[in-house]
Amino acid sequence: MRQALRNSLYATTDFVRFSAEALAGLPGAVVRRPGMLIHQFERVALGSLALVLFAGMSIGLVTWLQLHRLLVKYGIEATLPSVLAVAVMVETGPVLASLLVAGRLGAGLAAELGSMNLTEEVDALELLGAPVVPTLVCPRVLACTLAVPFLTVLIDVSALAGGLLAELVAGTLSPQLFGQRAFDFVRLSDVVPATLKTGVFGLVIGLIGCWSGLRAERSTEAVGRAATRGVVRSMLGVFAANVILVPLIQATVEAIGWKR
Amino acid sequence: MRHAISPRKLVLSLLFIGTITAIAFTGVAIVAGRQWRIQPTFRVRADFASISGLNLGDRVRVQGIDAGVVDAIEPPPAPGGLVTLWMRIDESLRPLVRADAKAMIVSQGVVGARVVEIRPGLPDAPELPDSMRIAAEQTPEIADLMNQATVTLKRVDAVAVAAERGLGEINSIATSIREGKGSLGRLVQDEEAYRKLLALSDRGSRTLNDLEENLAALKRTWPLSRYFDERAFYDRERVLFKPGADRESKTLHPDALFEPGRSVLTPGGRALLDEIGTWFKRAKTGKTEVVIAAFTDDRRDPELAQLMTQEQADSVRRYLVARYAIDTVGWFGTRKVAAVGFGNQAPRISAEGNASPAASQGRRVEIILFTPRT
Structure with a gap:
């Protein structure tokens, strides 16, 4: 019991130190390793493209189907686009995009860095005078941070497209009306922070994924375990960060008087 | 360990960023436009x-x-x-x-x-x-409309009272006229005038009937109906008469329950009601309704007797509800518990619950359980 507690305490301090080191190295990564950064960005953004588009489409379609059934009861199905847009843009879209990326990259990063550790590549880099955090971690973390907000916009758009598709097939609104209604309740003060906060989610995913890989033991089995841990931890990290960020954002928006 | 910039990846990434940025800005522009931020x-x-x-x-x-x-x-x-x-x-x-x-x-x-x-x-x-x-x-706002409705209702009530009083006067005049006595009766020889007066009183009583019906309907409308239900307002006699239900009752003497001439429970009375409470726990079913009826034989003032018995029935109800929660069924359901003071009036319904008049049985508080037979 005490041993477990000590271990988790040790892991937490280790993660905090690791995160601080990685965050300090982020600006340097842009200047010193643009090639690596672009490589990683392409891997995160374009690699997740199909997944995100498909997920957004599916969410849009399904939300439309569920809402339509309810709203028709009260004869207010014309307000569906407004509700759908707010539901997707404010919370579902950002969280879903982050979770998808967490699923893909939490495992990917952990497995990649875990096997680099296993094959002693990490040690070789250290010997060559290339410290592991700025060389390997920073470009990956930065790529995640930058890519997730873009993917969020994409998931929002594809969810609206999915809703529109469902409306065209089974509904009554014209595309023009759908487009007009969709922005009825949307406030920039809700959507812009909601989209930008996914940058933090990306950061969390990158940090947790890399850390889980680097701290894996040197065995094939351990690499697999690290991959699983990377997914679970980065998803939990996204949820936790969301809980912390939402009230913070609301308080900030309130404080600066941004009301529309 | 420098990574060379791959042109293909650079172009793809820039294309990705550019497209999505364009989409995002279009969205922002649309939303801002809906708020008239960009138009003149x-x-x-x-x-x-x-x-x-x-x-x-x-x-x-x-x-x-x-x-x-x-x-x-x-x-x-x-x-x-x-x-x-x-x-x-x-x-x-x-x-x-x-x-x-x-x-x-x-x-x-x-x-x-x-x-x-x-x-x-x-x-x-x-x-x-x-x-x-x-x-x-x-x-106008909804709240204002509601206020106005309340004022109107009060006015209707006042009109009803006035109409009743006026009708009473007309009736007494009409009676004396019919009997041909009184100075007006002697003066009114004209048949026409007499008939008109009768018609007037008839119309007045019809108007009053209408009004009473409206008020009765109002009393049965939620949420007012709950209040009237609890006081068994309109079914004073009918609460005792439920031909479709099994009837079980316990009779207590007011002297054993209350301080003399008051509606305050004595410690002895509480003990008696505790017995009633345990009896109730045994006898109840989910559908049982409870009636607490108080009677007196004090013939001096019917109105005071009525008030007194109502208060007594109410205090018994309060005690049983507070201590034994007899007004609830399970965790969420409610049971109808009516507390009725009958004053010194002997109900037309006998103690056995049959529709045959019974002799007055004097002062008592009856706790009656009606269980509908299914």
Whole structure:
């Protein structure tokens, strides 16, 4: 019991130190390793493209189907686009995009860095005078941070497209009306922070994924375990960060008087 | 360990970033446009006594056309002042909004958001003044309507009372006329006048009947009905008469329950009611209804006797409800528990619950359980 507690305490301090080191190295990564950064960005953004588009489409379609059934009861199905847009843009879209990326990259990063550790590549880099955090971690973390907000916009758009598709097939609104209604309740003060906060989610995913890989033991089995841990931890990290960020954002928006 | 920049990946990444940034900015522009942030606009102000919960960013319509948003809300500087509402309206609609235009706050649907509706002025009215002020028209709110309804109801009640009194007078006059006595009776020889008077009294009684019916309907309407249910207001006799239900009862003597001549429970009375409570726990089913009926044989003042017995029945009900929760079924259901004071009036229904008149049995408090037989 005490041993477990000590271990988790040790892991937490280790993660905090690791995160601080990685965050300090982020600006340097842009200047010193643009090639690596672009490589990683392409891997995160374009690699997740199909997944995100498909997920957004599916969410849009399904939300439309569920809402339509309810709203028709009260004869207010014309307000569906407004509700759908707010539901997707404010919370579902950002969280879903982050979770998808967490699923893909939490495992990917952990497995990649875990096997680099296993094959002693990490040690070789250290010997060559290339410290592991700025060389390997920073470009990956930065790529995640930058890519997730873009993917969020994409998931929002594809969810609206999915809703529109469902409306065209089974509904009554014209595309023009759908487009007009969709922005009825949307406030920039809700959507812009909601989209930008996914940058933090990306950061969390990158940090947790890399850390889980680097701290894996040197065995094939351990690499697999690290991959699983990377997914679970980065998803939990996204949820936790969301809980912390939402009230913070609301308080900030309130404080600066941004009301529309 | 430098990574060479791959041109293909660079182009793809830039394309990705560019496309999505364009989409995002289009979205932002659309939303900003819906708030009239990017179109040319002009500002108009109107002063309202109340803005009915309007918010910044709520819509403004000109002749029903979506035309702008509420831009700013300035509270009055001192009590009694008016709230100033600033609105941002599309420049293209400026010719419509003249100096005599009127602004009013209307609801969209029953529960919908509120919007400001602007009625344009007359075509030959002058342009907007520099103060940009237009007239504000206050629309009635639901709360005001409710208040008005209450006032109206009170008036109906007063009319009913007045009508009853007037009718009583007419009746007494009519009776004396019919009997041919009294000075008026001797004077009224004209058959026509007599018939008219009768017709008048007849119409009066019909009006009163109508009124009573309306009030009765009102009493049965939720939430008023709950109150009247508890007091067994209209079924005073009927609460004792339930032919479709099994009847079980316990009779207690008021002297054992209450302090003499009062409706305050004595410690002995509480103990008796505790017994009743345990008996009730045994005898009840989910559908059992409870009636607590109090009677007295004091013949001096019917009204006081009525009040006294009602109070006694109520205090028994309170005690049983508080201690034994006899008004609940399970965790969420409620049971009907009527407390009725019958005064010194002997009910037409006998103690056995049959519809045959029984002799008065004097002072007692009866706790009766009716269990519908299914």
